[in-house]
Amino acid sequence: MITRVLCSLSMLLFLVTANASDNIKLSIGQWSFEDLQATNLQFDINLTAKGLALYAQADSVQLAAPIGKITKLSVQCDELILLTETFSCTSGKLSFYQAELGRQKIAFKIDAEPEKDKYKINLQGVSLASANFAATVFLNKKNWRLRVNTPKLKITQLIKAATPYLQEQQRAILENWQAQGNIKLSADIAGRNDKINIATINLVATSINVTDTMSRYVSENVTLELDVEAKNNKHNWQWQTDLIIDTGQAYGEPIFIDFDVTPVSLHATGLWQQTSGHLVISTAEFNQKNVVQVVGDFKGSFAKIEQLNIKIAKAKVAGLYDHWLQPFVLGTAVDSLDLTGTATLDYHQTADNYHLSLALQNLFVSDTLNRFSVDDVNGSLGWTNYDHPMQSNIGWKKAIVYAIPLGQSQFQAQTVSSSLTLTQPWDIAIFDGQLKINKFALYRPGEQQEKWRFDGRLTPISMEQVSAALGWPLLHGKLAGVIPNVSYIDKHIKVDGALTVKLFEGTTVISDLQLDQPFGSLPQLYANIDLKEMNLSILSKTFDFGEISGKLAGKIQGLRLANWRPVQFDARFATPQNDKSRRRISQKAIDSLTKVGGGVGGALQRSFLRFFEDFSYQRLGLSCKLHNEVCEMAGVGEAKNGYYIVKGGGLPPRINVVGHTRRVDWPDLINRLKTVSESSGPVVIE
Amino acid sequence: MKQLKWFTSSFMTLMLVSCVTINIYFPAAAAEEAADRIIEDVWGPETQEKQQEPEQQSLINNIGHTNIAVLALNWMISPTQAAEPDLNINSPAINAIQAKMKIRHANLKTYYSSGAIGLTVNGLVTIRDAKSIPLKSRNAVKGLVADENKDRNALYAEIARANGHPEWQADIQSTFARRWVSKASSGWWYQSGGSWKQK
Structure with a gap:
């Protein structure tokens, strides 16, 4: 062994003293040994009843990174046993100071076979992150193995201890996070030279409170247990991991999990190619209790997915x-x-x-x-x-x-x-009819780019059912139509073509229908409506308005419903110009018109005309331009100080109904229409 | 002399053109009054008293000029021409949104006070300090904020539409943005000049 050592002694000053042959003292001013340099190194070896006692100290020793320089080194072994090929120290003490590790006082045991390069070292009381822990190191030539069991370590202390060894980029990331809590680590790591070959790690973390500066990722009082096993074969890491989180809460924008209520577990195995960064997750099983079970696999890298499979087993929606x-x-x-x-x-x-x-x-x-x-x-x-x-x-x-x-x-x-x-073809039953959709096409290449369109037709729907469902007065007739194109683009639904409604023996055509944000805060519906050849007799009976015979035509232009209520339109209803039908209006209808006009009913009953049941008229009509809750009203012609709502004609007795108020409050008008209860607009009887 | 004639004719031309512009300008004062009425209803009586702001100034700000020429134009326009149209905010649709916002405010108020949410420069609200919201409530508050913004956007658009000027939506929104801040309670946060400020 000694022969393999490159040992240089520079500025060697040594002094050997022998005291009755049982004590040797050696002092070396400066000593260099491979990556190790020491100053003021002193050895003191004593012969004891059990063997040898060694005491060594140095002012400073320069070790390889990441330890670097240590000072005030002291090594003491009271039972150093030297045999032919082995030596051991059953009770040693090591103390030193290192800038990041602080003052260390470690008890150690060594069993060594130097000729075979085999060492077993037990360390007790290694101080790290304000805690003392034990470690065992096995060295066999270039192979090594480390077993570590830590007590609870405070994460804050751990980060503090680890920070000096982190790269600048890693430190910058850490600065954006706050972490508190405890971790307890058991690790069994084996390797060769500076490479790790096998690692088995068990980490138990408790009371983990982590947050980033933006508070987008937060954990509160989380307890987790993580097991990792990894084997390295020529930079290919075969790994397996199990994670259980069963206490605390976490929020990772926008997902929130209360682990107390729905604990989660993850089991995954895979392969990571260290050199290429290629990752294979052969199996991954994620389980959130009472919520979801997901299994999946993955091939690719952090930047690119080559293959991904995810399967969610039957879960409650x-x-x-x-x-x-x-x-x-x-x-x-x-x-x-x-x-x-x-x-x-x-x-x-x-x-x-x-x-x-x-x-x-x-x-x-x-x-x-x-x-x-x-x-x-x-x-x-x-x-x-x-x-x-x-x-x-x-x-x-x-x-x-x-x-x-x-x-x-x-x-x-x-x-x-x-x-x-x-x-x-897609048939959707609506009331007693059907929306028959022939062509439906949906295109959704991205999150905000959804658009769809369809065309079809609406088979006749009873207006009785429509009016009942929508809370309207009971209407008779049928709603039907051909829908050439309905499109949804940029949150707008637009209906090309027209819907036709057979109402009161006439035809109502709804065109230019457009619906904006139908489920939004304020749905908007736009349309133009054309009403033709409506039988006033049926209409007036439907609304119990008092009978009026004749025809009625009209237009509602620029209709806008906000929140399904009309807020704007330009509506005109009148007797068609070429109407040849019999035109009569009953006393009750005149009375109702009067009330709607804001007048007092019963004017006819107070005159001799009460003896006539109905009267002939030339034209009747009313228009309302609604804007800002005000209806700008007009009739079928200008009268003195007003406008004709009913213009008498034909054989006497004739009757004119003249409105004087041009601007009418819309809610008020609706209420009057509903109740037909208030009274007297001016009624001119000729 | 020639220069004087040129200047006079240019000035008159400018005024004539400007007159047309002024005739269709956004009714800033009416919009502020309308905004105040809605805000006071939605936020309730705890909102701060309306701050005194010169009406003329707000009008000018809306036109986007602060020069003397515009000031001169203001008195040259006849009352009929310059009369600010009233801004109607009394429609069932506006009332419906307002009612929803008022109910929601009971839930939002705590978060305005804690600084969790703040008023944005464009008349909306946003989460300002997520840390002050318990994890469990984060998404609920996000939902409240999303709903509030949907309603606010709908409100601004509807006021503009209801008054026959959909093109006023941006002006109405910026008017509201100022008024929300002006009427915010003490301690609430608002965006100003790219940063958050506390009232």
């Missing part, structure tokens, strides 16, 4: 939504749902291509703001950005959108390259 979906959709139409049912999910990705399959079982969705609900959804949805098609087949028993009930429906489609198209 409510838990999945609360923990993993809702946080990502806050502020959207689906951020406050009540859900029941189960779901399974398969996700496969190869490079940038992925496909996803979601299967739903007995899913019930209910919006807590009562905007929509869907009952008993079953089936599977497929989505891919591959050019290989994926099928979707999903249906529900019933659904409601606002007050509109939708019946059972089945949706069959296929997705290719982020684009979904129907494979079967």
Whole structure:
């Protein structure tokens, strides 16, 4: 051994004194030995009954990094046994000072076979991070093994102790974090030269409170246990890890987990190629109790996914939504749902291509703001950005959108390259009719780029059912239409073409229909409505207004509903110019018109005209331009100080109804229409 | 003399052009009054008293000029031409949003006071200090903030639409932005000049 040592002694000053042959003292001013340099080294060897006692000290010793310089070194061994090929020290003491490690007082034991380069060293009382711990080191030529068991170490002290050994970049990262808590570490690490070959680590962390400066990632009182086993074979690390977190809470924007309620565990195995940075996760099993079980595998690097497979076993949708979906959709139409049912999910990705399959079982969705609900959804949805098609087949028993009930429906489609198209016409029952969708296409290449369109037709729907559902006066007739194109782009739904409603024997055409943010804070609906050839007799009976015979036509231009209430329009209703029908208006209808006009009813009853049941008229009509809750009113012609609402004509007795108020409060007008109870607008009787 | 004529004609041309601009300018004072009425309703009586701000100044700020020419124009325009249109905020849609915001404020108020959320420079709210929100409540507060901003954006747009000037939305929003800050309670945080300030 000695022969292999390169030993140089410079400025050697030594003094050997023998005292009755049982004591040797050696002093060396400066000593250099491979990477080791010492100054003022002194050896004191005594012969004792048990063998030899060694005492050595040095003012300073320069060791290789990362220890560096140590000072005030003292080594004491009271039982040094030297045999032919071995030596041992059963009770040694080592003390020194090192800038980062501080003052160390370590008890040690050594069993050595120097000729074979084999050493076993036990260390007790190694002080690190304000705690004392034990370590055992085995050295066998170039192979080594280290066993360490620490008591609870404070993370703050550990970081403080480790900081000097960190690179600048690592320190910068640490500065953005605050960490408190305790960790207890057991490690068994073996290696050769400066390489680690096998590592088995058990780490128990308690009361962990971690936060970044932005408080985006936070843990509070977390307890976790981590086991890691890793084997290094020519820079290929085969590893296995188990993690259990069962106490505390954590928030990683935007996910929050209360580990007390839903503890999590992770088991994963894999391979990491140290030189290339290539990572293989052969299996990963994540379990969040009562919420979700996920298994998956991965190939790639931190920068690039080569292959990723994720499978979520049958899970309750409510838990999945609360923990993993809702946080990502806050502020959207689906951020406050009540859900029941189960779901399974398969996700496969190869490079940038992925496909996803979601299967739903007995899913019930209910919006807590009562905007929509869907009952008993079953089936599977497929989505891919591959050019290989994926099928979707999903249906529900019933659904409601606002007050509109939708019946059972089945949706069959296929997705290719982020684009979904129907494979079967999609029929959605609405009231007693159907929305028959022929072509539906959805394109969603990215998060904010969703757009869809469809065309179809609406088979006749009874207006009785529509009016009952929407809380309108009971209307008779049918709503039907051909819908050439409905599109959703930039959160706007636009209906090209027109819906027609058969109302009061006439035709109502709804065109330029546009719906903005239908589930937003303030849904906006725009439309133009054209009403033709309505039979006033049926209309007046429907609203119990008093009978009026004749025809009525009208237009509602620039209709805008905000929050489903009209806030703006320009509406004109009047007897059509070429109306040849019989035009009569009853006393009751005149009375009702008078009341709606803000006047006092009963004027006719107070005149001789009370003997006539009805009167002929030439034209009637009313217009209202609604803006800012005020209705700018006009009639079918200008009258003295007002406008004609009913202009008498034909055989006497004739009757004119003249309105004088041009600006009418809209809510007031609606109330009057509802109640037809107040009185007397000016009624001019000729 | 030639220069004087040129200057006079240019000045008159400028004034004529400016007159047209002023005729359709945003009714800043009316908007501030409208904003104050809504804010006082949503935030309740605990909001601070309206700060005295010269009305003329706010008008000028909205036009975006502070030079003498604009000041001169203000008195040259006849009352009819210059009359600020009233800003109507009494519609069912606005009332509905306002009511929602008022209910939500009962939940948000604590977080304004704690500094967890603050008023942004563009009339919205944002999470300012996430640390002061318990982990469990983080997403609930994020949801409140998202809903509040949805309503605020809808409110600004609806006021503009309801008054027949959708193009006023940005002006209404910036008016509200100032008024929210002006009426914020003591201790609440608001963005100003790229940093957070506390009232």
